[in-house]
Amino acid sequence: MEYGMDGGMAGRPLPFVKMSGTGNDFIIIDHRKPLIEPEAQSAFARLVCRRKFSVGADGLILIEDSEVADFRWQFYNADGSLAEMCGNGARCAARYAYIHSIAPARMRFETLAGIIEATVSDINVSVKMTEPGRAILHRSLEVEDEKILVHSIDTGVPHAVVFVDDIESMDVCWLGSLIRHHPEFAPAGTNVNFVHREADGAFKVRTYERGVEDETMACGTGAAAAALVSAMLGEAESPVEIITSGGDRLTIVFDLQSGNQATNVFLKGPAHVIYKGELSAEALL
Numbered sequence: 391m392e393y394g395m396d397g398g399m400a401g402r403p404l405p406f407v408k409m410s411g412t413g414n415d416f417i418i419i420d421h422r423k424p425l426i427e428p429e430a431q432s433a434f435a436r437l438v439c440r441r442k443f444s445v446g447a448d449g450l451i452l453i454e455d456s457e458v459a460d461f462r463w464q465f466y467n468a469d470g471s472l473a474e475m476c477g478n479g480a481r482c483a484a485r486y487a488y489i490h491s492i493a494p495a496r497m498r499f500e501t502l503a504g505i506i507e508a509t510v511s512d513i514n515v516s517v518k519m520t521e522p523g524r525a526i527l528h529r530s531l532e533v534e535d536e537k538i539l540v541h542s543i544d545t546g547v548p549h550a551v552v553f554v555d556d557i558e559s560m561d562v563c564w565l566g567s568l569i570r571h572h573p574e575f576a577p578a579g580t581n582v583n584f585v586h587r588e589a590d591g592a593f594k595v596r597t598y599e600r601g602v603e604d605e606t607m608a609c610g611t612g613a614a615a616a617a618l619v620s621a622m623l624g625e626a627e628s629p630v631e632i633i634t635s636g637g638d639r640l641t642i643v644f645d646l647q648s649g650n651q652a653t654n655v656f657l658k659g660p661a662h663v664i665y666k667g668e669l670s671a672e673a674l675l
């Protein structure tokens with residue numbers, strides 16, 4: 391694959407950092423000096439996110455210069471689709487930008503969903519999410535001849551929330567994919583979060599992610615969707631602790647106004663640097 395913008399980069403190793411936000415993993419590239427042609431970025435994301443054949447990740451993040459904030463990003467899902475927002479990716483990008491002196495500890499960056507504010511404190515990152523859309527609660531969907539109660543809300547990207555009893559043994563990929571492709575959510579589709587309240591008051595969330603087309607180990611916007619819907623249904627109050635598929639914890643802090651409008655939504659949790667590397671030229675063939 392030719393990725394060079396200036397002809398001179400093509401065929402040379404391409405530096406990247408692999409990061410993990412509670413098991414949601416990303417390849418992050420400093421793209422302030424553009425390296426990958428815009429029309430090649432989707433295919434590049436598919437190539438490098440492919441597990442076992444390349445670095446492997448849930449998404450690719452390109453960090454670019456911004457005229458209105460500390461930086462902007464391009465966020466690609468593993469299938470090469472562009473996503474408006476990613477909560478765990480935002481926490482990783484913020485820590486990356488801080489470590490690489492691209493932004494101060496309190497920063498703002500541009501996403502397709504709007505400006506995200508983030509604060510980095512050691513390995514912990516808090517991001518202020520964009521204002522969520524209006525939730526649609528109690529929608530009864532027919533899935534494989536059964537009625538399923540589905541709630542939905544946009545927390546930067548679209549999310550469906552389904553409360554389940556047996557979260558550990560359910561088939562997240564089978565049911566998640568059916569809801570993700572349900573005509574009710576066409577044409578954009580939706581991420582799907584299965585939620586169960588644990589004995590300690592925290593909520594276990596397993597997410598089928600659009601654009602990864604699989605269960606991921608965590609989803610930040612999904613955790614926010616689960617927390618907000620739980621609060622709107624009277625099942626939770628801010629702050630809400632979310633236990634991810636990978637077993638880590640995320641905290642969601644928010645205000646809930648009358649009429650179920652959520653504001654000041656913060657997603658908090660760790661963002662780890664896993665390793666730094668260089669994509670070899672042959673990795674891109």
Ligand SMILES: N[C@@H](CCC[C@H](N)C(=O)O)C(=O)O
Pocket residue numbers: 414467472473474475476477478479547548581599600601602606608609610611612
């Ligand atoms: N993992 C993310 C969400 C990424 C975008 C999503 N796959 C979509 O296309 O809607 C998160 O942590 O929020």
